[in-house]
Amino acid sequence: MFRRTVAVALAAVAASTLVSCGDDTPAASGTTSLSGTVNVFAAASLTGTFTRLGKDFEAAHPGVKVVFNFAGSSALAQQINQGAPADVFASAAPKNMDQVTGKGTATTFAKNKLEIAVPKGNPGKVTGLKDFADPNRKIALCAEQVPCGAAAKKVFEAAHLTPQPDSLEQDVKAALTKVTLGEVDAALVYKTDVLAAKDKIEGIDFPEATQAINDYPIATLTDAKNPATAKAFVDYVLSPEAKTVLTKAGFETP
Amino acid sequence: MRGRRERVQGRLPLVLLLPALLGLAFLLVPLAGLLAQAPWATLPSRLFSADVGQALRLSLLCASAATVICLLLGVPLAWLLARAELPGRGLIRALVTVPLVLPPVVGGVALLLVLGRRGLIGERLDLWFGFSLPFTTAAVIVAEAFVAMPFLVISVEGALRAADPRYEEAAATLGAGRWLTFRRVTLPSIAPGIVAGAVLCWARALGEFGATITFAGNLPGRTTTMPLAVYLALETDPDVAVVLSVVLLAVSVVVLACLRERWISGLR
Structure with a gap:
């Protein structure tokens, strides 16, 4: 069992280095001599998938420990820039990645799009994006300052609608909570959030969502304490095996 | 009076003085860091933007309204805890302090x-009156009062327990009813405790974030108080967040200093 997992992981890593047009020597990430702790700072929306990926990675590389710090991407970017010990950064927005690494050094590993979330049974009878412009419905959106709010702004612009929100939430989970508790008739959240809470809420797809696809970049950091293992983890996240996990959670993969 | 105070200060032992100064530094150095980071050059222009004024006005209004509610409900509650013969008083007192230990976000969910x-x-409110509290300014006040009331209750209860009950007994023997005694004897004797409690309560309400954003949401002009504005500014522009924090700090220090000057010294 164990040997097979290693074999699969190795194949995956090897494949991914080929796919991600290996700018490094493929052997560097394929060796089994990885060890130590790798500190991964990841966006809050990755909590479920990355916890799973971290466990699989640890199983494939005995002696390696993956430690996660999940929080909002902008908070993480700030922590890293203030000297927090991070080896890998997976952000929910390219902007926050650029704040840490400078432009264009990260690889996109997942994409997320917005979906309408309504309480079970859809009490507000929401059918599409146009209902967000109805002042009589209770609506929660993310604040423009956070990624899901910026994405929401884009889709409303594309649809030529002026939303009438009752609250601009501080993050996507807060918006989701308002739906789960039935306090609002609808909110715009990510597809992955709807899937994660699907026993409490319902999701409604809408065509304009394609106007605001959210890219998730990942990168090893230049002052990583454990660069070899960090790189191996990043390669693993880009592997086909990891893609299956991400897709199952509702992400689209490049 | 003054002479006695100076003598006491002269004898202050080093064992107390050292940790005291350390404590003071611990509280003030982070604030100094905030002030050092503030972008002073652009501060005035950012200060007078409509959003900041709106958030500040809302913060002051809601914190004050919450304090009034806490006074109206909290002082009688403190009196009940300190004076009435209640079964399970210890348990009730512990329950009153629950909002203190509850993470404010959880408090918001509870509300x-x-x-x-x-x-x-x-x-029921929604069904019978078509009225829904969340996402309104009233909800901000409710959330702040919920989180801040324990500060007032604890402070007033402490004052009540420290007050000499013989004055109340004397008033009673002279024929005063319980209500008259409470108004004319008890209240004046615990006034400093009430003021201190109200000040704590107001300050806590002013800085309230978690319960407010969870229960009342965040909409500029309706529920966006300063702490909410600071949090969201931190997402995009930490400089603005620092400016907003400095403004909130300055306003609260001015208000608290004025209050202490006028009320507390007047009572001594």
Whole structure:
């Protein structure tokens, strides 16, 4: 069992280095001599998938420990820039990645799009994006300052609608909570959030969502304490095996 | 009076003085860091933007309203805890302090579960009167009062227990009813405790974030208080967040200093 997992992981890593047009020597990430702790700072929306990926990675590389710090991407970017010990950064927005690494050094590993979330049974009878412009419905959106709010702004612009929100939430989970508790008739959240809470809420797809696809970049950091293992983890996240996990959670993969 | 104070200070032992100064530094150095980081050059232009004024006005209004509610409900509650013969008083006193230890966000969720549109009481309100509390300015006041009231209750209860009950007994023997005694004897004797409690309560309400954003949401002009504006500014522009924090700090220090000057010294 164990040997097979290693074999699969190795194949995956090897494949991914080929796919991600290996700018490094493929052997560097394929060796089994990885060890130590790798500190991964990841966006809050990755909590479920990355916890799973971290466990699989640890199983494939005995002696390696993956430690996660999940929080909002902008908070993480700030922590890293203030000297927090991070080896890998997976952000929910390219902007926050650029704040840490400078432009264009990260690889996109997942994409997320917005979906309408309504309480079970859809009490507000929401059918599409146009209902967000109805002042009589209770609506929660993310604040423009956070990624899901910026994405929401884009889709409303594309649809030529002026939303009438009752609250601009501080993050996507807060918006989701308002739906789960039935306090609002609808909110715009990510597809992955709807899937994660699907026993409490319902999701409604809408065509304009394609106007605001959210890219998730990942990168090893230049002052990583454990660069070899960090790189191996990043390669693993880009592997086909990891893609299956991400897709199952509702992400689209490049 | 003054002479005695100076003598006491002269004898202050080093064992106390050292940790005291350390404590003071611990509280003030982070604030100094905030002030050092503030972008002073652009501060005035950022200060007078409409958003900041709106958030500040809302913060002051809601914190003050919450303090009034806490006074109206909290002082009688403190009196009940300190003076009445209640079974299980220790338990009630412990329960009163629960909002202190509860993470404010959880407090906000708890309020939603009771007063929200699908909440125990909120559902009735919505059904009978078509009134829904969340996402309104009133909800901000409710959330702040919920989080801040324990500060007032504890402070007033402490004052009541420290007050000499013989004055109340004397008033009673002279024929004063309980209400008259409470108003004319008890209240004046615990006034410093009430003021201190109200000040704590107001300050806590002014800085309230978690319960407010959970229960009342965040909409500029309606529920966006300064702490909410600071949090969201931190997402995009930490400089603005620092400016907003400095403004909130300055306003609260001015208000608290004025109050202490006028009320507390007047009472001594």
